[in-house]
Amino acid sequence: MDQILIVEDDVNIGNLIQLNLELVGYKSHLCVNGIEMKQALAKNKYDLILLDVMLPGQSGFELINSCEGTPVIYVTAKGELNDKLKGLTLGAEDYIVKPFEMMELVARVKVVLRRFRKDTQLFQLDGVTVDQENRTVEKDGQRIDLTPREFTLLSVLIDNRNIAMSREKLLEVAWGWDFEGETKTVDVHIQRLRKKLGWEKQIQTVTKIGYRLEV
Amino acid sequence: MDQILIVEDDVNIGNLIQLNLELVGYKSHLCVNGIEMKQALAKNKYDLILLDVMLPGQSGFELINSCEGTPVIYVTAKGELNDKLKGLTLGAEDYIVKPFEMMELVARVKVVLRRFRKDTQLFQLDGVTVDQENRTVEKDGQRIDLTPREFTLLSVLIDNRNIAMSREKLLEVAWGWDFEGETKTVDVHIQRLRKKLGWEKQIQTVTKIGYRLEV
């Protein structure tokens, strides 16, 4: 269950947001100023903060430092929209302009939560970055094209890192239980992976057994 | 930052209003009569006009025509309140009766600005601008006609940018869970989108999976 912290001085709007988030399964806590927000953050861990940029007394931006490590969606009136906010749409942060549709807000909450989680799911090893959700691989910032089977096999190895996987097991998981073919097929694909990723050492051969991704 | 034009013959009150608006983040300019107001409107674009109905020389109402397209809050003494003013609370206009609490004024300013604003969240990528609210697309300033299904699909891709979306998932979200058709339908629509938007590279094929909008 995701915990969302809402910081909004207009209690009516705050309650409305809270109600809507609840309807789609998020728990939330409402604060009406920065002081309450800091107290709330000290007490609990939140998965997302919905922060009104224009709070009485202090700008929402002044509160940013309080919530490092937690994704933020800034709520702003259009007039307050600036380039700083506009640059936020790609990271673990986003902004939304008042007045907004509740469905729009809910959609954004979902996107940011997912995006943030995804960021923590990148697998990195020796210059290679694997994004399983994106199904992309980069080596030294350069995109590497893997075929579907190659990516699936890589994915299985990552999920079972540091574990020796038999050819049979790899076939079962990466090809499917109903695959009827030679175990040698695994060998060839492992070679292709090693070559493309430069992982000659990282993907180790476990003689008589199969292979192991060593991190 | 919202620009507010204040038209108020009593400079003391005008300054007070200005001060309060500033405190909550609005920039404002003060005029003491209709002539100054017209000059100000000619020079700058304002997001809201605060107009004293009882100005020396001419009624504030006579100035309405000068400010088409800009929301107005009429400031009036209680004795001048009439039915015409009372009918204003719903549109891009409102009224407030002197004497008023500053917080009340600020609240009304916020409300009118919000109500008047159209929340347009634009997605831009390589010369293409997508307005999801208006369901319009422009390429290099030129309007592109997308069919409803095309736009919905595009919208889904945008909402899930940088995520490999399976054909099944796309069908489910853009067509509906109950759509019973071929996954190939997605392919064809993707091609049509690519062609219309010139997004041959931006909409990437993820072999064996589906597609991904890469930003």
Next chain:
DNA sequence: CCGTTTTGTTACCATTATGTGATATATTGT
């Protein structure tokens, strides 16, 4: 009602992915 637009399907083609056999190289146990 009919003409137009939108939408989904089909068939065909080019391209890519994949599994396997042949052969070379490496590893292992004695």
Next chain:
DNA sequence: ACAATATATCACATAATGGTAACAAAACGG
């Protein structure tokens, strides 16, 4: 070191996949 076994590498036939155009059906608008 040597034989036995296992793994790596290469090349290629074939299967799978996606792109494309043309068409059919459905929805739309007057």
